[in-house]
Each structure stands twice: as structure tokens, then as C-alpha cells.
Amino acid sequence: MTVSLTFCRRSLLTSAVLLIGVALVVAAAVMPQVNAEVLRGATPQKAVTAFWVNIILNLLSALTLFFIAIRSMALSWISKFGLIIVGITVLILGLALADAASAYKSHGPSMQSASILLFICAAVDFLAGLLAGTTAFLFPKKT
Numbered sequence: 001m002t003v004s005l006t007f008c009r010r011s012l013l014t015s016a017v018l019l020i021g022v023a024l025v026v027a028a029a030v031m032p033q034v035n036a037e038v039l040r041g042a043t044p045q046k047a048v049t050a051f052w053v054n055i056i057l058n059l060l061s062a063l064t065l066f067f068i069a070i071r072s073m074a075l076s077w078i079s080k081f082g083l084i085i086v087g088i089t090v091l092i093l094g095l096a097l098a099d100a101a102s103a104y105k106s107h108g109p110s111m112q113s114a115s116i117l118l119f120i121c122a123a124v125d126f127l128a129g130l131l132a133g134t135t136a137f138l139f140p141k142k143t
Contacts (some may be wrong), residue, residue, distance in 0.1 A: 087133030
């Protein structure tokens with residue numbers, strides 16, 4: 001099945017925008033709540049470091065998708081490999097956010113909104129990863 005180049009570019013740009021949105025939500029809404037957590041024995045600094053790694057990887061993935069969408073006229077094997085790697089990476093980042101969300105769900109009522117936001121961000125990461133991965137197989141071939 002072959003779709004148009006415009007559709008594939010829009011899919012990649014949509015995926016990149018979703019990843020940027022996840023990075024912004026985690027940075028602006030989740031991390032302040034994690035820093036303010038007062039649960040006994042909690043280590044918010046380790047969690048904040050993990051969230052920063054997640055944010056940076058989301059932004060790098062979005063940048064990669066953006067450049068592939070803008071620069072590609074047809075999909076070479078390098079671009080296809082890059083899209084598959086980005087898709088798998090974003091799926092793993094979504095799993096990490098889902099794990100953090102389930103951990104914060106048990107931290108009491110003060111962390112419930114952070115937990116809900118993390119579940120939403122994990123779902124958006126899954127969607128963006130699947131969109132990037134399937135676009136790698138739908139992109140028009142070089143002729």
C-alpha cells in the first residue's frame with residue numbers, strides 16, 4: 001500500500017508535534033509536582049533526572065522526525081531505519097512514563113494529577129511511536 005508523500009510528511013510532523021507536547025507537559029506540569037512531593041523516603045531528585053532524560057529524548061526524536069519529514073522526497077533505507085529506531089525509542093519512553101505514572105498513583109492524593117498527566121503523556125507517546133513506525137512502511141519508495 002502506497003500513500004502520498006504529503007500524507008507521510010504530515011504524519012511525521014504530527015508525531016513530532018505530539019512529542020514536543022509531551023515534553024512540555026512533563027517539564028511544566030509534572031516536574032514541579034514531583035519536586036514538591038513530601039512523601040517520607042521519596043527521592044524526587046532521581047525522578048527529576050529521569051524525567052529530564054525523557055524530555056531530552058522526546059525532543060531529539062521530534063527533531064529527527066521533523067528533519068526526515070522536511071528533507072525526504074522518498075524514503076531511503078537510512079531514513080526508514082531511523083524512523084523505525086525513533087518509533088521504538090518513543091514506545092520505550094512511553095513505557096517509562098506509564099511506569100512512573102503507576103508508581104505515583106500510590107503516593108497519595110497530592111500526586112494524583114501528576115499520575116493522570118503521566119498516563120496521558122504515555123498514551124500520546126505510544127500514539128506518536130506507532131505513527132512514526134507505521135509511516136516508515138507507508139512512505140513512497142525511491143524509484
